[in-house]
Amino acid sequence: MHELSIAQNIVDILHDQMKVHNLSKIESVSLRVGVLRSVVIESLSFSFHVLTSGSPLEGARLEVEEVPIRGRCLECGQELTLKNWMDDCPHCHGTRVEIISGKELDIVAIEGD
């Protein structure tokens, strides 16, 4: 249920941004969410919908781009995109791979009038 807290944070940021950019309506919000965040997008959208009903944000869409996991092999130093946590390094077959990204949780753009 951390999606509800995350949605509340998005709502707070959007209210601020509406003031900053003098917007009366927001149509969509672009998010980048790292795969490692274990955010369930359906739950996030549902929570966002519940929190925004009856407010100036009602009807705003969440557009989510999932960011894949990137790692660095601690044996050969190559950077790689991982399908999952347990992947070996495809270059040297090393098993010690350090995760370097995939934890993003950012708002990157908003669309509104």
Add this chain to the structure above:
Amino acid sequence: MKIPVVKKVLEANDRIAEENRRLFEEMKVFAINLVSGPGAGKTSLLERTIEGLKDEYRFGVIEGDIQSTLDAERIAALEVPVVQINTGGACHLDGNMIRQAIEKLDLGSLDILENVGNLVCPIEFDIGEYCKVMLLSVPEGDDKPLKYPLIFHESRLLLINKMDLIPYVDFNVEKMQKESLRINPHLEIIEICCKTGDGLPSWFDWLKDKVEKR
């Protein structure tokens, strides 16, 4: 009109967590975020740790639970300052809850922030700790690294608890350790048993080493 903005969704929380971290540093407080699923033995670990190290450190404890003051009562019985946070349904502690709690707490030199029992949500919210220590008990099963990788990735130390139950449960310690290290090659692992006391001296040594090196 499309407006590019780059904002961390949890920046409000991260900012408060950073303030907590700065406060801990200024007051020379070593704070750890203790995370696990429900029933892994976090409060028992705290009791044993306080009993074992109370002559060396002044302890302070923050207990996070959805409801009840059961855990805080157990810690208060050891005459250690404790604040209970009831999250009222929220499945994790966040930076603001800790900030409010530290205003009420007589901070010690070693403070333990016991998070809500949950392997997912507490990992998303920075609370200003020096590091996360994860506790996993063997009856929970050895499949946890595969099911909940992020908590293994974000923790500095993994304590495997209830090792006395190994003869009675199907828990492959070697496989679990190997998978944990695949997720986090820097993870340190100590096997313990809060009930018998086995392994606790290694945990105490780990803590002392980290407090000294901070």
